[in-house]
């Protein structure tokens with residue numbers, strides 16, 4: 001039976017993975033409010049389809065910071081893919097390359113950067129700002145040498161948030177899953193949970209540099225010729241400073257609900273970020289994208305591309321490279337179908353008027369007052385406000 005929805009893949013993965021690994025992947029921080037809100041935000045919006053448009057040949061290819069992509073999808077950076085499949089990131093890279101999507105490799109990848117690069121697809125590297133700046137610098141040099149197309153600095157994690165599922169499970173990495181691109185001394189702590197803290201959280205408290213400020217960015221900016229992307233920006237204020245600091249692109253993200261609980265849903269933050277940066281600074285989004293229609297909504301609200309996290313790990317757990325290809329292929333075909341059925345055959349045509357906020361039921365007077373101007377005309381006829 002072919003897999004028809006991401007939910008089916010999720011169920012396959014859930015059955016296959018040990019409980020604590022499943023919890024590490026699926027879980028969020030705090031009350032998991034932001035985790036739930038991130039997905040729900042997409043369900044609050046609807047598409048406003050236009051009709052009688054020639055949609056014989058919808059096209060969703062694009063170029064992002066000089067990287068050509070077959071679709072506006074990328075794999076969000078995620079640590080330790082070998083937790084869910086023995087080949088880890090090399091299988092993810094194969095599946096992603098076949099789909100022509102972007103792979104953002106995490107700093108805590110569990111396979112060597114150079115092996116991941118050999119799959120040949122478009123790839124960027126994500127990093128955290130470590131106290132050991134020499135380790136960060138070493139990775140940047142390796143990424144450049146291995147043909148990575150951009151560097152993504154994650155800025156929403158001065159420390160890793162408390163994730164209660166992981167604390168309860170005393171989650172720690174198995175001995176055979178490690179961040180192989182870093183010095184073993186830097187990651188040894190991930191293998192040991194202590195009372196009240198997962199191995200991951202404790203490791204990050206030791207290694208992440210919480211003193212990082214905008215002033216430090218120039219060091220990284222000058223260190224690399226690669227475009228620099230900031231991941232984890234949720235406000236217009238920070239977006240403007242980032243552009244002033246020479247950042248080339250932004251990812252609107254709350255880390256998939258894994259960092260600040262009660263943070264604003266990424267989709268809600270997207271319009272203000274897009275409005276406050278120049279056209280030359282692409283804005284990406286991640287968190288809660290579970291279908292091509294979700295992606296269409298994000299693109300219509302100004303995202304240039306959409307990163308997908310957990311679903312890629314479901315595909316990887318289910319069927320390795322093949323499963324990753326299924327996830328990205330499904331999303332691309334759903335997006336193309338959505339574009340065709342909403343009368344937007346090109347990405348350029350997908351704008352804010354393609355989206356409408358679902359009005360509360362009470363705003364639909366019943367019986368309708370035919371001929372009377374509707375009280376709610378402004379919410380139902382003009383796209384998103």
Ligand SMILES: Cc1cc2nc3c(=O)[nH]c(=O)nc-3n(C[C@H](O)[C@H](O)[C@H](O)COP(=O)(O)O)c2cc1C
Pocket residue numbers: 024025026076077078079106107108126154231253254255256257258286287288289307308309310311
């Ligand atoms: C298991 C897991 C590991 C992650 N590791 C990282 C990481 O190393 N660096 C990072 O910037 N974000 C990391 N993230 C966050 C993702 O990049 C992304 O922001 C989030 O998963 C998007 O939400 P989604 O899973 O709903 O698509 C991780 C997410 C998950 C689920």
Ligand SMILES: CCCCC(=O)C(=O)O
Pocket residue numbers: 078079108157160200203204255258
């Ligand atoms: C130490 C970082 C762990 C990876 C991460 O960012 C996450 O689990 O969300």
